[in-house]
Amino acid sequence: MSSPGSNGIPKILVFSTNAISDPGIDLAGSAHxxxxxxxxxxxxxCSSGVKPSWIVHALKRGFxxxxxxxxGGDCAYLSDCTTRTGALVTRTQALMxxxxxxxxxxxxxxxxxxxxxxxxxxxxxxxxELKSLxx
Amino acid sequence: xxxxxxxxVYICHCGGNISDHVNVKEVAEALLDEPGVEISRTHMFNxxxxxxxxxxxxIKEENLDGLVIASCSPKLHLFxxxxxxxxxxxxxxxxxxxxxxxxxxxxxxxxxxxxxxxGINLTRAGVAKCALTHPLTAIRIETQPRVxxxxxxxxxxxxxxxxxxxxxxxxIVERGNEPGGWASQAGRMGPDDRYGPEVVxxxxxxxxxxxxxxxxxxxxxxxxxxxxxxxxxxxxxxxxEDVSLNVGAIVVTTGFxxxxxxxxxxxxxxxxxxxxxxFRQMLEAGDGPLTYNGIPVRDVGFIYCVGSRQxxxxxxxxxxxxxxxxxxxxxxxxxxxxxxxxxxxxxxINQYHLYRDVRTYGHLEAVYTNARADGALxxxxxxxxxxxxxxxxxxxxIKVKDTxxxxxxLELGVDLVVLATGMTxxxxxxxxxxxxxxxSKDGFYNEIHIKLRPVETxxxxxxxxxxxxxxxxxxxxxxxxxxxxxxxxxLLKKGYVNLEPLIAEIDxxxxxxxxxxLKACPYGAIERVLCGDxxxxxxxxxxxxxxxxxxxxxxxxxxxxxxxxxxQIMAMIDASLKELVAA
Numbered sequence: 068m069s070s071p072g073s074n075g076i077p078k079i080l081v082f083s084t085n086a087i088s089d090p091g092i093d094l095a096g097s098a099h100x101x102x103x104x105x106x107x108x109x110x111x112x113c114s115s116g117v118k119p120s121w122i123v124h125a126l127k128r129g130f131x132x133x134x135x136x137x138x139g140g141d142c143a144y145l146s147d148c149t150t151r152t153g154a155l156v157t158r159t160q161a162l163m164x165x166x167x168x169x170x171x172x173x174x175x176x177x178x179x180x181x182x183x184x185x186x187x188x189x190x191x192x193x194x195x196e197l198k199s200l201x202x
Numbered sequence: 203x204x205x206x207x208x209x210x211v212y213i214c215h216c217g218g219n220i221s222d223h224v225n226v227k228e229v230a231e232a233l234l235d236e237p238g239v240e241i242s243r244t245h246m247f248n249x250x251x252x253x254x255x256x257x258x259x260x261i262k263e264e265n266l267d268g269l270v271i272a273s274c275s276p277k278l279h280l281f282x283x284x285x286x287x288x289x290x291x292x293x294x295x296x297x298x299x300x301x302x303x304x305x306x307x308x309x310x311x312x313x314x315x316x317x318x319x320x321g322i323n324l325t326r327a328g329v330a331k332c333a334l335t336h337p338l339t340a341i342r343i344e345t346q347p348r349v350x351x352x353x354x355x356x357x358x359x360x361x362x363x364x365x366x367x368x369x370x371x372x373x374i375v376e377r378g379n380e381p382g383g384w385a386s387q388a389g390r391m392g393p394d395d396r397y398g399p400e401v402v403x404x405x406x407x408x409x410x411x412x413x414x415x416x417x418x419x420x421x422x423x424x425x426x427x428x429x430x431x432x433x434x435x436x437x438x439x440x441x442x443e444d445v446s447l448n449v450g451a452i453v454v455t456t457g458f459x460x461x462x463x464x465x466x467x468x469x470x471x472x473x474x475x476x477x478x479x480x481f482r483q484m485l486e487a488g489d490g491p492l493t494y495n496g497i498p499v500r501d502v503g504f505i506y507c508v509g510s511r512q513x514x515x516x517x518x519x520x521x522x523x524x525x526x527x528x529x530x531x532x533x534x535x536x537x538x539x540x541x542x543x544x545x546x547x548x549x550x551i552n553q554y555h556l557y558r559d560v561r562t563y564g565h566l567e568a569v570y571t572n573a574r575a576d577g578a579l580x581x582x583x584x585x586x587x588x589x590x591x592x593x594x595x596x597x598x599x600i601k602v603k604d605t606x607x608x609x610x611x612l613e614l615g616v617d618l619v620v621l622a623t624g625m626t627x628x629x630x631x632x633x634x635x636x637x638x639x640x641x642s643k644d645g646f647y648n649e650i651h652i653k654l655r656p657v658e659t660x661x662x663x664x665x666x667x668x669x670x671x672x673x674x675x676x677x678x679x680x681x682x683x684x685x686x687x688x689x690x691x692x693l694l695k696k697g698y699v700n701l702e703p704l705i706a707e708i709d710x711x712x713x714x715x716x717x718x719x720l721k722a723c724p725y726g727a728i729e730r731v732l733c734g735d736x737x738x739x740x741x742x743x744x745x746x747x748x749x750x751x752x753x754x755x756x757x758x759x760x761x762x763x764x765x766x767x768x769x770q771i772m773a774m775i776d777a778s779l780k781e782l783v784a785a
Contacts, residue, residue: 093277099308099309102310107778111750121772128776
């Protein structure tokens with residue numbers, strides 16, 4: 068079997084959040100809004116809990132990009148979730164640079180529980196950007 | 203690892219929803235090679251009683267210590283399979299759910315090879331996570347015996363009365379100046395000829411007499427915090443004063459907005475073209491003959507399905523594709539009321555009912571039968587050639603092809619055209635921002651599952667009922683309100699709810715008490731304790747929400763969230779890339 072990454076389609080690891088962005092991603096499927104099969108989601112409770120080491124590990128192992136589908140302003144846990152997740156992204160990008168990985172391979176966006184269209188357009192756009200990084 | 207795991211993997215066809223787009227057999231076979239997998243097979247429906255029983259038997263017989271279910275979104279059946287695991291004697295937290303439908307088959311229809319590959323990767327990640335699970339016990343918290351009902355229409359009022367009858371305290375928040383909703387303006391309602399304002403007055407009297415119910419009008423829910431069983435709701439009264447309410451659950455019954463026809467749609471805007479509601483008000487206005495602009499009405503044409511069952515087109519870019527459910531009955535019931543008016547007034551009025559399909563289902567059929575017996579003439583039109591309304595000789599003319607008369611084009615001279623307008627989703631940005639209940643494409647609030655969890659939402663402790671959820675007639679609205687009552691009562695009368703034990707855990711060997719986790723925690727769920735001769739952080743289980751904000755800030759990498767432990771996420775990443783790494 069060929070690996071999804073070997074056919075030139077960038078593989079994206081998405082960290083979603085159980086209560087907010089994961090239902091949004093579910094809705095994209097329910098509405099049959101197509102996106103690439105090279106997009107794979109790992110749901111977490113909240114985007115403030117993503118560890119920079121996970122992202123560096125994923126990118127070193129073979130994912131071409133990582134996307135944090137953050138709770139945004141809808142977070143049920145933290146009113147400053149976006150600020151915290153943003154700070155994590157900055158820290159992660161610094162760590163990525165240390166490992167010789169372009170910081171452009173990490174993206175974050177708040178994604179609400181009904182943001183199905185948004186998710187699909189983020190994935191399409193990010194894949195394009197990752198392609199141009201590799202060309 | 204201490205011992206080899208014995209994991210069962212069950213891939214669901216979902217009756218074709220998954221297997222039409224993912225080769226589930228290939229997924230099941232691929233998973234047999236994963237370490238720790240003892241069984242890997244498919245079922246037509248993992249959630250069916252028969253499949254569950256098979257899995258329970260197999261878990262017991264094969265002494266499985268891990269379970270991976272690859273089927274629909276975990277929002278749907280996580281609790282189904284947790285309960286199943288418990289029945290099989292397996293700790294429910296050693297079961298891992300893989301989303302093979304919403305996040306695989308449905309998103310990748312038309313790419314079976316790609317979707318199958320992805321399905322294998324997703325399921326491998328699930329197995330990798332499962333292999334690192336250990337038994338956990340739920341945390342129990344007390345629930346508050348109070349409920350907030352949003353919207354004081356018939357559904358909301360009925361729900362409030364029943365909840366109060368269970369011994370719960372109820373706050374009703376109504377945005378308008380008056381309670382009652384649409385029923386208070388409905389006049390006589392079919393099928394049983396109840397008078398709307400009287401129905402509302404009866405409910406209101408019960409509410410006013412009930413010591414457990416407080417009704418706020420001109421009030422809006424503006425903020426919500428907390429969690430299932432213990433919410434704090436902020437309600438703004440008359441736009442100026444805030445009250446804070448501590449409730450265990452929220453029931454949303456905010457109703458619908460009637461469809462407003464587009465200019466020119468079935469003659470809308472022309473004199474004599476009215477909605478069913480307008481017509482009924484004219485009919486019930488009282489004495490003397492039925493007139494329009496001073497001229498006695500001799501002929502009335504009713505057009506059904508206005509704003510419902512639409513198809514996308516140039517004039518209708520965002521169609522309401524659904525049936526509004528109440529309009530056929532309400533319009534056919536109006537036929538009998540008009541007939542009754544004829545008998546009482548002596549005024550002869552011909553009535554023509556132009557319909558697509560008569561959906562007076564179930565017992566409502568009698569309403570349609572009565573309408574025909576009362577002299578209403580039913581003509582069926584084809585949606586490809588809808589009726590046209592024109593002005594002609596100072597009256598209105600409806601041109602319609604009657605499909606039951608071999609598509610003969612008829613021209614009906616009428617004095618009134620009555621449009622049976624449907625229901626649309628109510629716009630309420632403030633509420634949507636506060637509650638964040640997922641909406642369907644049509645804008646109505648979405649239940650978790652139309653059949654299995656019809657009044658629960660993705661937000662735990664928040665229930666929906668009535669037409670806020672989708673078009674319903676009044677009986678159906680009340681039925682769903684009472685369903686929400688039962689779910690709410692079941693939650694709050696028990697007095698406690700089990701919360702996920704998926705919370706933070708600190709590795710005291712690594713911890714050196716630097717204070718970073720305490721600073722990151724908004725819940726005060728961290729305390730400093732002495733462990734042997736060193737100070738370390740400890741998690742207060744009942745306060746920890748498990749969101750994980752403390753995890754990435756720990757300089758010692760000493761914190762994990764149960765269910766999302768560092769080694770589990772790393773293993774999931776590796777498992778997702780297995781083909782790539784092996785290649």
